[in-house]
Amino acid sequence: MAHTSVDQHAALVRSLLARAMATGTERVPLADALGRVTATAVTSPVDLPLFRNSQMDGFAVRAADLRDGDTILPILGEVPARRGTPEPLIPSTTVRIMTGAVVPEGADAIAPVEDATIDGNLVTIHRARRAGEFVREQGSDVRAGAELLPAALRLASRHLAVLASAGIRDVEVRSRVRVVVITTGAELVDPGQPVDDGQIYDSNGIALEAALRACGAEIVASIRNSNDDADQLHDAMFAAAAGADVIITSGGISMGDHEVVRDVLTPLGGRIGHIAMQPGGPQATGSFEGVPVISFPGNPVSTQISFEIFVAPLLRRVAGLPAATRAPRTLVSDLASIPGKRQFLRGRTVEGGRVDLVAGPGSHLVAGLAASDVLIDIPETTTELKAGDTVETIEL
Ligand code: AMP
Ligand code: MG
Numbered sequence: 001m002a003h004t005s006v007d008q009h010a011a012l013v014r015s016l017l018a019r020a021m022a023t024g025t026e027r028v029p030l031a032d033a034l035g036r037v038t039a040t041a042v043t044s045p046v047d048l049p050l051f052r053n054s055q056m057d058g059f060a061v062r063a064a065d066l067r068d069g070d071t072i073l074p075i076l077g078e079v080p081a082r083r084g085t086p087e088p089l090i091p092s093t094t095v096r097i098m099t100g101a102v103v104p105e106g107a108d109a110i111a112p113v114e115d116a117t118i119d120g121n122l123v124t125i126h127r128a129r130r131a132g133e134f135v136r137e138q139g140s141d142v143r144a145g146a147e148l149l150p151a152a153l154r155l156a157s158r159h160l161a162v163l164a165s166a167g168i169r170d171v172e173v174r175s176r177v178r179v180v181v182i183t184t185g186a187e188l189v190d191p192g193q194p195v196d197d198g199q200i201y202d203s204n205g206i207a208l209e210a211a212l213r214a215c216g217a218e219i220v221a222s223i224r225n226s227n228d229d230a231d232q233l234h235d236a237m238f239a240a241a242a243g244a245d246v247i248i249t250s251g252g253i254s255m256g257d258h259e260v261v262r263d264v265l266t267p268l269g270g271r272i273g274h275i276a277m278q279p280g281g282p283q284a285t286g287s288f289e290g291v292p293v294i295s296f297p298g299n300p301v302s303t304q305i306s307f308e309i310f311v312a313p314l315l316r317r318v319a320g321l322p323a324a325t326r327a328p329r330t331l332v333s334d335l336a337s338i339p340g341k342r343q344f345l346r347g348r349t350v351e352g353g354r355v356d357l358v359a360g361p362g363s364h365l366v367a368g369l370a371a372s373d374v375l376i377d378i379p380e381t382t383t384e385l386k387a388g389d390t391v392e393t394i395e396l
Helices: 006-020 157-163 204-214 230-241 262-268 302-316 366-370
Strands: 025-031 058-061 071-079 094-095 109-112 115-121 122-125 146-150 169-174 176-186 219-224 246-250 271-275 282-288 291-296 328-329 342-350 352-356 374-378 390-395
Touching: 006 246, 006 271, 006 282, 006 302, 025 390, 058 071, 058 122, 071 219, 115 262, 115 374, 122 374, 146 157, 176 204, 176 262, 204 219, 204 246, 204 262, 204 302, 219 230, 230 246, 230 262, 262 271, 262 282, 291 302, 302 342, 342 390, 352 374
Parallel strands: 071 094, 176 219, 176 246, 246 291
Antiparallel strands: 025 169, 058 094, 058 109, 071 122, 115 122, 271 282, 282 291, 328 390, 342 352, 342 374, 374 390
């Protein structure tokens, strides 16, 4: 069998998923838009602030009316923050004004209430103000027609806030990548059910779906094939494929006797092979009803690491999410690595940013993976590393 490297398989997966990653767009209400990615730039339909308003609770004045020391002015009314246009300010008078209220025509500054002493209908303002002080000019934040948000931006609360401030109710975002998740294995039982001898709990289903969602994808169907029956798997895939951009499977692609995914994909021209990688050696790709299929081996650590290496980077890019952080770190202890395989060992960062091994390389060690916070990425050709050596790590 020809040697396939991790990078070659990653390139194959990338090309197979290229079309699936180029999703369409949809309009969603702001309330549902958190974490979505803008499909286009959004321009402001309005000036922000919408109108000239007061930055303080105080008195609307003409700056020219105030002297350096005390100025006594008659209070002719009050402007609260509410709908409506106040009367123009009469020179040498003032009106009480609240934060956010429309500044009356003729007024050009706000004297904060803290600098004023009220006595009935008169107020003594204790210091002068420059024209414009504590006045928030219309359009001083953004002008109508200017860009509020760029395209390809992942929406956080502050972005939703500026859209809402401009009166925008919904936003055009990239559609999510729609994924069907399939786990296979006659030994699998859902968590919460009793297990008999020989049975294990399905952890790949929950892990893959959570990892997909964390990458911005949408799970459109979860298929749990727990009888290793290829016909049934085929039918379930047929029912789910129509609404999917990608199908991801776990298990059933090795050299055993009940390899259902292999049995379904092989007649359709699927490629079932072996990658120079540990964990995650067996890998398969295919197409089902025109939908690309990416198949991982069933061992839970293999499935999770395969997803992280081959699929997560693609999804993160379309979802506007940052790529996993890669960083060189110093090894705490010696390690040995399998020759001819790119190995992804489980590591935990310790004091001083160094990294220690967690658990062994076994691809069933789910607790070990849960206890790790990085993968240690060891090149195919490396067989031995010493404490103090530098290794490349991938943050989980
Ligand atoms: P397979 O790739 O189907 O040969 O499975 C390899 C190993 O992974 C076996 O020990 C399976 O029991 C285990 N396994 C397969 N699927 C799952 C799953 N969904 N959750 C947990 N373990 C699994
Ligand atoms: Mg199996």
